[in-house]
Amino acid sequence: MIDRMQEFFQRLLSMFRHDELDRELDAEMAEHLALAIDENQERGLSPEEARREALIQLGGRTQARERHREARGLQVIDTFLQDLRYGLRGLVKNPGFTAAAVLTLALGIAVNASMFSMVSGFLLRRPPGREPERVLAITSINPAGGLFLADVALVSPPNYLVWRSTTDVFESMAAADENRTANLTWHGQTQAVPAAAVSADYFAVLGVTPELGRAFYKEEEQAGRDHVIILSHDLWDRDFGSDPSVVGRTVRINREDCAVIGIMPANFRMMGFTPQLWTPLVFSATDITPAARKYRSLNVFARLKPAATLEQARTELKMMGRRAEEDFPDAEKGWGVAARTLPDFLVYSFGIRNPLIVIMTVVGFVLLIACANVAGLLLARAGTRRKELAIRMSLGASRRRIIRQLLTEGLMIALLGGGGGLLLAYWGIKFLAAGMQFNEAVSAVPLTLDTNVLLFSLAVSLLSAILCSLAPAVSASRANVNSNLQSASRGATSGRSHSRFRRVLVTGEIAAALFLLTGCGLLLRAVYMIEHQMMGFRVERLLTAGLTLDTAHYKRPEQQAVFTQELIRAVQKIPGAESVAATSDLPASGFNRTTFQIKGERESRASQRPSVLDFLVTADFFRTAEVPLLHGRSFAESDNDSAPRVVVVNQEFAHRYFKDQDPLGKQIQLEVSGLTPVWSEIVGVVGNVKTYSEDTRYDPAVYEAYVQRPLPYFSLMIRTSADPNSLIPELRKAVAQTDVELPLARVMSMSTVIDLQKGGDVLFAQMLAAFAVLALTLAAIGIYGLISYSVGQRTHEIAIRMALGAQARAVRRMVLREGFKMAAIGTTIGLALALPLPRVFTAMFNDLPAGDPRAYVIVLVVTVAVAVLATYIPARRASRIDPISALHSE
Amino acid sequence: MAESKLDLLQGTLDLMVLQTLAAMGTLHGYGIARRIEQVSQDMVLLNQGTIYASLVRLQHRGWISAAWGTSANNRKAKFYSITKKGRKRLAEDAAYWERLAGVMGRVLSMEGEGE
Secondary structure, eight states, X not given: OHHHHHHHHHHHHXXXXXHHHHHHHHHHHHHHHHHHHHHHHHTTOOHHHHHHHHHHHHOOHHHHHHHHHHHHSOHHHHHHHHHHHHHHHHHHHOHHHHHHHHHHHHHHHHHHHHHHHHIIIIISOOOSSSOGGGEEEEEEEOTTOOSSOGGGBOBOHHHHHHHHHHOSSEEEEEEEEEEEEEEEEETTEEEEEEEEEEOTXXXXXXXXXXXXXXXXXXXGGSTTSOOEEEEXXXXXXXXXXXXXXXXXXXXXETTEEEEEEEEOOTTOOOTTOOOSEEEEOOOOGGGGSGGGGGOOOBEEEEEEOTTOOHHHHHHHHHHHHHHHHHHOHHHHTTOEEEEEEHHHHHHHHHTOHHHHHHHHHHHHHHHHHHHHHHHHHHHHHHHHTHHHHHHHHHTTOOHHHHHHHHHHHHHHHHHHHHHHHHHHHHHHHHHHHHHOOSSHHHHTSOOOOOHHHHHHHHHHHHHHHHHHHHHHHHHHHHSOHHHHHHHGGGTOOOOHHHHHHHHHHHXXXXXXXXXXXXXXXXXXXXXXXXXTSOOSSOOSXXXXXXXXXXXXXXXXXXXXXXXXXXXXXXHHTSTTEEEEEEESSOTTSOOOEEEEEETTSOOOOGGGSOEEEEEEEOTTHHHHHTOOEEEEOOOOTTOOTTSOOEEEEEHHHHHHHHTTSOOTTOEEEEEOTTSOOOXXXXXXXXXXXXXXXXXXXXXXXXXXXXXXXXXXXXXXXXXXXXXXXXXXXXXXXXXXXXXXTOOOEEEEEHHHHHHHHHHHHHHHHHHHHHHHHHHHHHHHHXXXXXXXXXXXXXXXXXXXXXXXXXXXXXXXXXXXXXXXHHHHHHHHHHHHHHTTHHHHHHHHSTTOOOOOTHHHHHHHXXXXXXXXXXXXXXXXXXXXXXXHHHHHTO | OOTTOBOOOTTHHHHHHHHHHHHHOSEEHHHHHHHHHHXXXXXXXXXXXXHHHHHHHHXXXXXXXXXXXXXXXXXXXXEEEEXXXXXXXXXXXXXXXXXXXXXXXXXXXXXXXXX
């Protein structure tokens, strides 16, 4: 074995000393000859005789040299280099062919490489920290399903605490409330910063350590000792000037002094999580009561013990889930527990896998069509080279050698295409990265031409080399030497296998284009429908901002209510503000769900009660958002804290729970965790507002009066007749006048809010449209090229037909008929492939609007039209062949 | 086919070269070729050019070594000698060949039994 390796290595070395070794061998053989001549002369032969004998003994010098080279070098590489040189000469000699083939492949590879940068950035990136695959993310499974993914729901504090103390498979378990906002004051400036409250061993579980300072201590999980924070590298860089002495200094968080104890490294970034600072997670007494089981707010991460497996963890957690269901049926009935490895969880919960699968499939088809085009070009070239190949074969080149030579040429084209493709992808990825900025989580993922993209492009190039050159190579090498040598000069019709292969290519391109266009068409239509559906309120000319009231100043609900009223009054004074409202969640942007029951209806078990969207809004909400009031009344000033509780419901609520009967005056009871349920009277019915702007649903919703149940966080909405952004400075001033240490978060127009939510969809649709056009163009060029080539090949035959009296029309029909036949077969195959697409898409994407059957018809017509046009031009050319000059030119 | 000459089986030439060098010490290419022909009493069909392919192969495997020197009649020549690794290899291969030759001999001397 070692000998073999040594030999291989020596052979490899010899390749680089080719000339030197040849000279040494020549010297050695000259000496050999001289010695033989000497010896022969000693035997008494004449000098000439001696020389002749010696030469015979020595044998052919060239053969000896060849055998020597064979024994010392690497045959495969030698041949490959030869083929490479030969192929390169061929490519240089036909610049038109080379440019067309390379450019086609470059386009195909460029779109693949560019899109793969997303796969690399989103799916292949390893999470930070030690052995991330040993870390599990533990989530709840929501029996009611969710807006996004039902099985990555958050976990309630009581569940987390029980699991942490009773499970046996984990080394350690940590929880994080990742969706907090911290009001950070530093040098007199206050800003709202996305923050996470994490348990002390959160960083240890993830296997990361601060870049500066330390992580949290266990005792800092207690109220009163929790005034410590850790900064993200980005925040430290942006607002603290990367000053290491910040560690140990005091900043103000939500009006309280907190010590900065650590800075996390820049690479500590988990996809989908964007906290800029971390505080200790402190559980209050209410957090551990059974009522808190409904308050699911935690991400739970746990590191497996060295010997434990994911399966064991899942079994144990499932048992825990069942026990909770039995012990606390009211809160836990139907809920389950799921566990995934951290990398898997991050990718899954980010929800980008399916769009990426669609995109990669689309660009895969684009590449297939590009390869088919290049295969067509190679086929045409092999046709014109039949004589050359026949000569090589008659001189002793084996079939395998010819195939290898043609594959080497294909490989060169593919690698050149890959190089060009990477160059194009460099810009493509830049363009893509500029487009992928629609929210913080997405823009935090860097898209670059990294090693993964390089390797992928190389693999794609090699694959395309085989795809586009194997079939033409095999069919060219199969040709009969004799008939080719004779017929090549006479331009006879191409061989049977050639034309069959050509037909397969054209049919395949039509099928692939149709399939691709149908898929893109269906998705584009769905995206268009989402974009253009009724929101249920007026999005334009509406300014929004988020506020989080800290518990230091606004601990009691009454304080919160007073502040909100004062703030609204102040904001209303801004010139241009027509009406102002506060709401727990902006319309069509997020929601809170609450279970409820209707008075007088049969008491149902807590776990079976229906849940509705629950909004807390101030009096002017419906006027500000322009949600139409259908029956009854809206909230009034008189619906205050001391008045009887009232609610407004939407049309869907009235439809679903009151069978469209008048619900006014009916009493319902919302069950909000931590509060004693009270009966509220329905006083009004308003129009439906979309549950989420990117969704198609209208869910039943209940609006409560904010003053009757104040919240420490809400969004402001300001209806204006001017450009909403022009009000921002005044709005900030108004807020500062009310409370100088309270920052506004997410200040933007409502249309920006909606744009941010759909950002990905628009880019997705644009990419799909671009690729669909690219695919159709490539297919049209390919079909046109192949039919033209076939007509060119048949010039002789057509000329004879015409000389024998065939009409131009008949010739045209003959070519067109061939095109039609291929189009018919191709579209049939494409349609058959595309039929199950709507079902596939519905399974992949939540709540995609149903496929529009018109997409099929439109795509079919377009594809057939393009195929016919691509056939018609060569057909017309064929019918104009002048038989005399065509036959003369042979 | 002339009865006097033997076609060489794959690998046999390598073994002959090793044995020649083991027995004779340092030799140049011509010397090795001539020696093999003499020992085989000119029964071996040795296209002398092929010896160089064998020599470079053995060198690559590290079984023989080569050095440029001056021949008896004062010309530049390449001299080959067997290495330690080569001797070990020779011993193994020679044992194998003897066993194979023994078996072949017995098989070929088998008498027909009761047709």
